[in-house]
Amino acid sequence: MDLGGPAAPGDPIPASETAAQEILDAWESAAGASISTGEIRLIINETQLTSLVAARLAEKEDPVLRDPQVYLRDGQLQVYGTVQQSMFQGEVLLSISPVLDADGTLAFEVTSADLGPVPAPEGIRESLSTLVTEAFAGPIGSLATGLRVTSIAIEDGELSLVGEMR
Numbered sequence: 001m002d003l004g005g006p007a008a009p010g011d012p013i014p015a016s017e018t019a020a021q022e023i024l025d026a027w028e029s030a031a032g033a034s035i036s037t038g039e040i041r042l043i044i045n046e047t048q049l050t051s052l053v054a055a056r057l058a059e060k061e062d063p064v065l066r067d068p069q070v071y072l073r074d075g076q077l078q079v080y081g082t083v084q085q086s087m088f089q090g091e092v093l094l095s096i097s098p099v100l101d102a103d104g105t106l107a108f109e110v111t112s113a114d115l116g117p118v119p120a121p122e123g124i125r126e127s128l129s130t131l132v133t134e135a136f137a138g139p140i141g142s143l144a145t146g147l148r149v150t151s152i153a154i155e156d157g158e159l160s161l162v163g164e165m166r
Contacts, residue, residue, distance in 0.1 A: 003116035005091030008080045013069050019051035040147060040163045046072050049159065053079070065092065072154045076111070083115065090116030104148030104163065 023044055030040045049070040057063040064083060071078040077096040082089060095112040110126075112119065149163040 001088055003088055003090035005116045006080075006093040006114040007091075008069060009071050009073065009078045009093065010069075013046050013050040013071070015047070015051040015054040015068075017051070017055065019048045020055040023048045023052050034165050038165050040161070040165070042161045044072075044159045044161075046070060046157045049077075072157050072159050075154050077108070077154065077159070088116075092116075098152045098154065100149055100152055104150060106149045106152065106161075 026042055026044070026048075030042045034040045049072065050068060053068045053070055057065055057068060065079070065081040066084065068079060068081040071080065075097065077094075077098075079092075079094040079096060081092055083092050093112075093114045094110050096108050097111050099107045099109050101107065147163045148166050149161060151160075151162045153160045
């Protein structure tokens with residue numbers, strides 16, 4: 001039974017293994033360049049991030065989110081897709097803001113979550129914030145050990161991250 005839900009915030013974003021690999025290659029290149037400068041600069045686009053999320057979800061036996069789309073707009077990540085629980089199916093739209101601690105630790109906060117036809121309660125948003133932080137910041141942390149993020153910006157389909165090696 002389809003419960004409907006929010007509309008996608010933009011046109012469909014194509015996912016590919018090549019685009020997912022581009023993020024990992026960009027991290028490796030940025031880390032290599034930081035040896036001489038001590039600074040890491042990285043720009044990720046919607047296609048790359050959508051592809052990486054789709055690839056990670058495809059690794060799971062029964063992913064919570066299907067057909068993910070990650071939009072980078074107005075300072076937020078907007079994650080759209082389909083969820084299915086038992087015989088019920090609906091669209092989900094998460095608005096996620098990056099949070100940068102004083103020590104350079106990157107986290108993400110789900111500021112709104114529409115699941116099917118209703119907004120998600122505060123408790124679910126807090127749980128989703130933790131999951132999203134682990135999903136997005138986990139790979140960054142493992143690829144850039146010792147990275148202190150100094151700035152992050154999200155606009156016009158791109159996420160820009162600047163950091164320094166500790």
